[in-house]
Amino acid sequence: MSPEEARPLYLGVLREVCPAADVAAVRAGADVRTACRMGVGRFREMVDLLSERAGFPVHYDDADADSLLTLLGAVDFLVAESARVSLLGLDRVGLDGVVLHRVG
Secondary structure (H helix, E strand, C coil): CCHHHHHHHHHHHHHHHCCCCCHHHCCCCCCHHHHCCCCHHHHHHHHHHHHHHHCCCCCCCCHHHHHCCCHHHHHHHHHHHHHHHHHHCCEEECCCCCEEEECC
8 A cells, every 4th residue: 555545545534434524634743533523432433444444454452543643644554554464465354354355
């Protein structure tokens, strides 16, 4: 995944989870929870939906979620994680643990 793919993926998920927020006005380094007035539940929902849409696991309870607090961090994380998944030839799995497809 390139930055050009990661950015709209993240922003699209953010728009879906916080439809009333002005996502276009969120600065690259701003905490999206504050900028979009997102509570813990909505942020967890965003992480889960991003995991589903990205095609690889993104975990709420570890450093993955911390990487998603800003647009800048999220793009970097998505690009790096998708490269890692591709490089290692790992299976992409859905949230229920079912293999969606094999990379490569």
